[in-house]
Structures are given as C-alpha cells and as structure tokens.
Amino acid sequence: MKIEQIYTGCLAQGAYYIESEGEVAIIDPLRETQQYIDKATKEHATIKYIFETHFHADFVSGHIDLANKTGATIIFGPNAKTDYDAYIAKDNETFKIGKITIKVLHTPGHTLESATYLLIDENGKDHAIFSGDTLFLGDVGRPDLAIKSDLTKEDLASMLYDSLRNKIMPLADDVIVYPAHGAGSACGKNLSKETVGILGEQKQTNYALRADMTKDEFVKEVLDGILPPPQYFAKNAQMNKSGYTSFDTVLEKGDVALTAQEFENIANHEGALVLDVRTEQEFVKAHIPNSIFIGIHGGFAPWVGALITNLQQPILLVTPKGKEKETVTRLSRVGYDNTLGYLEGGIDAWKDAGKDIEFIESISAEILAERNKNGTIEILDVRKDGEYKSEHLKGDNVHHFPLDYINNNMNTINKKSNYYVHCAGGYRSVIAASILKARGFNVIDIAGGYAALKKTDLPKTDFVCPSTL
The missing domain is CATH 3.60.15.10 (Ribonuclease Z/Hydroxyacylglutathione hydrolase-like)
Known part of the structure; x- marks a missing residue:
C-alpha cells in the first residue's frame, strides 16, 4: 500500500x-x-x-x-x-x-x-x-x-x-x-x-x-x-458540480505568445484584462496602462478569485520569462479559463515597440513619516480585519480599506484625493494600488508596508494579540 x-x-x-x-x-x-x-x-x-x-x-x-x-x-x-x-x-x-x-x-x-x-x-x-x-x-x-x-x-x-x-x-x-x-x-x-x-x-x-x-x-x-x-x-463549486472546459483546451488557448501589437489588438477587441504577475517592485517601475498586478510569487490564485469577479473575463498576461504556462495553469485552478495569451518578451518588448508605459510612485516608510507630519495625508491600510485591529497607524487620516472588499468600497474614496496605500509587507498594497490606478484614483505605494512603518515614529495603536480579537 x-x-x-x-x-x-x-x-x-x-x-x-x-x-x-x-x-x-x-x-x-x-x-x-x-x-x-x-x-x-x-x-x-x-x-x-x-x-x-x-x-x-x-x-x-x-x-x-x-x-x-x-x-x-x-x-x-x-x-x-x-x-x-x-x-x-x-x-x-x-x-x-x-x-x-x-x-x-x-x-x-x-x-x-x-x-x-x-x-x-x-x-x-x-x-x-x-x-x-x-x-x-x-x-x-x-x-x-x-x-x-x-x-x-x-x-x-x-x-x-x-x-x-x-x-x-x-x-x-x-x-x-x-x-x-x-x-x-x-x-x-x-x-x-x-x-x-x-x-x-x-x-x-x-x-x-x-x-x-x-x-x-x-x-x-x-x-x-x-x-x-x-x-x-x-x-x-458550481463548476465542480456541472462540469467545465477540458484543461488541455484551456492551456492550448492561453499558452500563446503574442507580439506587442497583437497583444494590444486583442486587449482592445476583446475587452481583455491585462494581468501582470511579475514582482511588485518590477510592476511599480513600469507596466502597461490600466493593467492589474497580482504577483505569481504570492497568494496568486486566491487573490485572483477574490478580485476578478467574472470567471469568463478575457485575460492577457504579462509574466516573468518561463512562467507563462504556470500562470495559465494556476488561473484555471480557480476557474479562470479565458486566458487569451501572453506578451512575448514581456514589458521590454512593449517598450521596444514604442508603446506607452506607466509607473506607480513607491516611497519608503521614512518618506511617508516626513509627509505625514501634520497628519493630513490620506492613508489606506489594505490589510485584513484581524491585522488592522491588532495594530495600525493612528489618525483620522488613516482608513481601513481591506483589499478583500476593494470592489465593494470604491464609492467611499475620492478621485480628487491622493491616497498612500500600505499592507503588511508590500505585495497587497501594489495589488490595491494597481486596481485603484486603473480606475482613475491617485495612489502612492508605501514600500515595505506596516513592517517598515512600525520602525518609524508615526503614532500607532497598542498591539492587541489577534487571538483576543
């Protein structure tokens, strides 16, 4: 046996x-x-x-x-x-x-x-x-x-x-x-x-x-x-009960190399979401306009499932070299079967084709502390409820804005404001920043997240053991 x-x-x-x-x-x-x-x-x-x-x-x-x-x-x-x-x-x-x-x-x-x-x-x-x-x-x-x-x-x-x-x-x-x-x-x-x-x-x-x-x-x-x-x-659960497209078919359709022009044409024609799965550090420096970041090195599939509400959403990929097939596979594990291909050569190929790129300003915790001396800048903490309750920055300008429910809370923030976004270590804040930026909000990422903010003299709540929450 x-x-x-x-x-x-x-x-x-x-x-x-x-x-x-x-x-x-x-x-x-x-x-x-x-x-x-x-x-x-x-x-x-x-x-x-x-x-x-x-x-x-x-x-x-x-x-x-x-x-x-x-x-x-x-x-x-x-x-x-x-x-x-x-x-x-x-x-x-x-x-x-x-x-x-x-x-x-x-x-x-x-x-x-x-x-x-x-x-x-x-x-x-x-x-x-x-x-x-x-x-x-x-x-x-x-x-x-x-x-x-x-x-x-x-x-x-x-x-x-x-x-x-x-x-x-x-x-x-x-x-x-x-x-x-x-x-x-x-x-x-x-x-x-x-x-x-x-x-x-x-x-x-x-x-x-x-x-x-x-x-x-x-x-x-x-x-x-x-x-x-x-x-x-x-x-x-319904797919598991009713059935689904063969994985081989999903992979054949999604594991397709596209030139920059082909990529752009399909994005426009199909209304495809551009999903960038590189690291957060790479994404903030340069990305395709309106693309969404969910790094494959983190909790990739669960975050895709939580944030992309339509399982039939056409998706185009920007991936690290050699991660194309793996990305299509991991999307299919949670029911996202409509991947239409990936950008061959990655972001460098996009630049070489003369296409527009964008970036997200990413600052250190120390710079945030300098900018927040008067407690007036708007800070969004995108961690989970238990994390936020255990300890967070103090101030009327600090708002709990959990990434899990970002799609439900867009009407609580203002496109005329600048928002400084942080999570625990930097992965989730860039996901949140990418979504907000794609929807027209002004965002600045705080690199290193709350782990870095704890080392500054910014006012914080007292730590509460999560088990007592």
Missing part, C-alpha cells in the same frame, strides 16, 4: 494518490491531471477510482478530465447530484483497491454531500481518513458554503456536530488524518500549518472536538468569526 499527499501551497490543498496491487485511487485531484496519470504509468498501475470529498468551492477539481482520460469512476458521497457521469455512493459503502478498502462515511455539515473516506488496510484495520473539509488539523470546515440550499449555516453546523461525533470521533486514536487543506485556506478559520495528523491528537487539541462540547456551543464557536466567503467560491 502506498499513500502520497500531493500538496499545493498556493491553494493550501492536499490531493492524494493511493495505490495497492496495481490499482490506484485519487482523492480530490487538481485541475491539471497529467501528474497523476504519469505517476500511475511509472508504477505500472491503473487509476480505478476518483473520490471527491465534496463539491469544492476554493478550486476546480480535475475529476472530470481525469475520468475522461483514464476511464476511472468518479465517486461522490450521498446527496451529490452532478451533470456528468458519477457514482453516488451510499453511507458505509465500500470500494476495493487492490488489497485495501475505502469506506464512505457520509459526514454532512461543511456541505450536504460531504464525505470522509476511511482507508482500511489489508489486515482489516482502520488506517486513515481522508477528511476533506469536514475535519482539518486544528479546525473544521465552514458550514456556510452549501450550493443552493434552503438550510441555514446554523442547520449545517448542527449537522457537522453530529457528523464529527457519530462518524469520526468514535474511530481509534491512531487513525491518520489526511485533510483537504492546511493553513492559508479560506475553508476554515484556524487551520494548522501541518498537513498530516493523528486523530487522537485532534481529539485533544482541536476546539471543535471537545468531548464535553454541547451542540449549541459547537454551533456558536464554529460560526464565530467566519468572514464572508470569497466571491468565486460559489462559482467554483
């Missing part, structure tokens, strides 16, 4: 490759499926089943493409309804893979069809659970993402309480826990940085698994502090 976790840091997502006696099961595959096929081919094995723990909201799964390429059967838990061929399992139904068995435990709560897959080894011993978004290390799945359900988040939280106590907590303490996500995912609040754990440890340390916890207490604690889900979550 072989179990391999294939973890993708950008999405904080774990897919799983399970093999026994030449038969393979894949759990929660990523959009690009060739890696699983290649792995099975190398081991002279056949992919038999593709298990989906639920309709994922934070990424588009590769289950449909993988089934089409291999003939493997897609399996969902009870209550799932799909627009493509899939086997909907019953609670406690079992599936053989070589000498091992996968047992379906219906664990609704995160979503109605959520299933946990229990792996029983060749000796009949419970070995591991693949818990999807039902149980994380340190947390449990948020109960507010069910597709088109009449149930409230309180109803789903109540179901989750029962699922955990009736299906998962009775399992032996030495059962291994393989969750779908780790720290950084928006599918929970308090996920551990660890990606594999032991059930007994979770029973002792996970707040949601306290033995003396009542259902009312569970519902209250699980729902406390949950922020609205990113706008793309429901759209990705």
